[in-house]
Amino acid sequence: MEKINLKDYAENFEDTYNDIQETFPKEVLPQAIICKFSSNEYIVRFDEDIQYLFFLLDGRAKIYIVHENGKRALIQFLKKNDFIGDLSLIEVEKNLKDVVAINECTCLAIPLASSREHLLNDKLFLYNLSRYLGDKLLKRTDHYTAMQDYEFKNRLARYILQIENDGFFQEKHTETAEYVGVSYRHLLYTLNQFHEEGLLEKRGRKYFIINKEKLERLSSKRD
Amino acid sequence: MEKINLKDYAENFEDTYNDIQETFPKEVLPQAIICKFSSNEYIVRFDEDIQYLFFLLDGRAKIYIVHENGKRALIQFLKKNDFIGDLSLIEVEKNLKDVVAINECTCLAIPLASSREHLLNDKLFLYNLSRYLGDKLLKRTDHYTAMQDYEFKNRLARYILQIENDGFFQEKHTETAEYVGVSYRHLLYTLNQFHEEGLLEKRGRKYFIINKEKLERLSSKRD
DNA sequence: ATAATAATAGGAGATATCTCATATTGAGGT
DNA sequence: ACCTCAATATGAGATATCTCCTATTATTAT
Structure with a gap:
């Protein structure tokens, strides 16, 4: 430091x-x-x-x-x-x-x-701090209640859309797994599944979104 | 109203x-x-x-x-x-x-x-509101991260100890299931399991804690 | 009091997700 | 440049947890 x-x-x-x-x-x-x-x-x-x-x-x-x-x-x-x-x-x-x-x-x-x-x-x-804390509380609650009410593929779709950059999903898989709350193994299964269903494509070690609409549908619905 | x-x-x-x-x-x-x-x-x-x-x-x-x-x-x-x-x-x-x-x-x-x-x-x-929100944020985070890092029997043990009254666990099962984030069915399975393992005893439709230590051990550890 | 609704209870089968094992590839430190 | 540790990848098997079904009690409302 x-x-x-x-x-x-x-x-x-x-x-x-x-x-x-x-x-x-x-x-x-x-x-x-x-x-x-x-x-x-x-x-x-x-x-x-x-x-x-x-x-x-x-x-x-x-x-x-x-x-x-x-x-x-x-x-x-x-x-x-x-x-x-x-x-x-x-x-x-x-x-x-x-x-x-x-x-x-x-x-x-x-x-x-x-x-x-x-x-x-x-x-x-103090006013700004309250707003900051309130906002943090809401975001965190949303994140965690989603874990409870949606199954993993929905949450993953949501996360990819949220963090995607120029159509690329390039977060570290280890970190993603820890954040979305599943095992690394299961994350890979689901990523492969997305690949097979034509949602993502692998380019090098990044994933590229090739069907954003389908991904969006998946992110907010059951399915 | x-x-x-x-x-x-x-x-x-x-x-x-x-x-x-x-x-x-x-x-x-x-x-x-x-x-x-x-x-x-x-x-x-x-x-x-x-x-x-x-x-x-x-x-x-x-x-x-x-x-x-x-x-x-x-x-x-x-x-x-x-x-x-x-x-x-x-x-x-x-x-x-x-x-x-x-x-x-x-x-x-x-x-x-x-x-x-x-x-x-x-x-x-504003000061009190900040503290209130901060405290709420912490509690909620604890609750939800516990869901992620502990399996259900640990969380249930913890919840029972937290809400128990005079040794009785008498919350509605429907509400408990919604709060701890599992299906009603699975809650019953686990409650039965606790019964078989000699942690709880059924009295009427309440459960009575008959082995608090074991429940405490379960609540904070893997096992 | 009686009907209607919600809560409790448990069976059977499906699956989402985990753990453990192993191999390969990439990045950081000296 | 070499070594080490972290990250990526995948297989196989186990299990925690879910969904759907069907009865039997409590509660609540008319």
Whole structure:
């Protein structure tokens, strides 16, 4: 992890810095720094205290919950403008999560010890935080209730459409399996099935969507 | 649904009224009323606009999410001091949920139209709302990730211990099945299995826990 | 009180999904 | 460039869980 002075960062990324100034009360910024994490680096570990509230400025990361039985579930992908440590800030978190950078991640890091009080006394920040948490709650609920009410091929179709890029589905299968909550083996079975049914085509190790309509039908219906 | 004047209610339930005054900014209370819902009555319907922010003062209710494929999932049980309509208040909700009273429910009802602005400008209320949402997010995540990482008998053991009363498990099987996310049929299989393994005993139509330790072991481990 | 509806209960068979084993290929570190 | 570890791929067999059916009790509503 590499630390950068916020001032130095601000000079090179004016637009992002403006966003930051609108999101956080000005009292906390003097203490904030920029942290850069490299791919696969842990931003937060489930068994260590968290010292900062992070705000993701660039890059992608993923949150895992670690269970006592050793299994872990990928519960969310993080992107620009997501918080890390929001639940620790408001002190409701009991079990921390693992947060791992997927590619290089640039984060604003606000020290909790010195800034908590400022943050929790800022009306606008609290309002935004509520909305952020509410939105997260809804998305997570949708994700998980879908697991319960749709069978896997429907959920997979949905996920592919959601994360597809230029018609290509190129997520790591290991990660996909953890996120959609099935075994790696079964994911491959279903991907093959999609292939045989003429929904996807394999190009190198990526899959290309060749029948988007059918995929869309599958994603929202039974079938 | 029966409406009661807040003043009248306050006279009979002083303690609860004190709680209310601490939870909500005083500007909104003059417009608030008390609503009583009877057992199985809908407090909110997924296809109708919500006009009030409700705060549950007494009784139990349950939230369902309704999916396009017709299935619905019980996502949360509500009890005293839970909000209903919190996500609509902050306007992040897209798909409403069904909320159904389990027994008689008494709610404080605050009209959204006239009170939204007051609520969202009150620092203390926003702080409490954030904590409430954060806590809800954590609990819901735990519930659902457990579905993914533990097999059903573990989850059922956990649920029984969580909701047991004086050693009796007496929830409706239909509701339990919807909440823990398995078919009614499979729930019965597993309950019978617990019976055969000497964990539960059937008394009338309730189950009585006769080996709590073993149930606890089952609830947190593989096995 | 009686009909109607919801909850409990269990049988039989189908299948979605898992576990374990094994081989091949790709990427990161020194 | 070489080694190691992670990711991809697939087979075979086991099982957790589902769907559909049919009775028998409770509850609720008229």
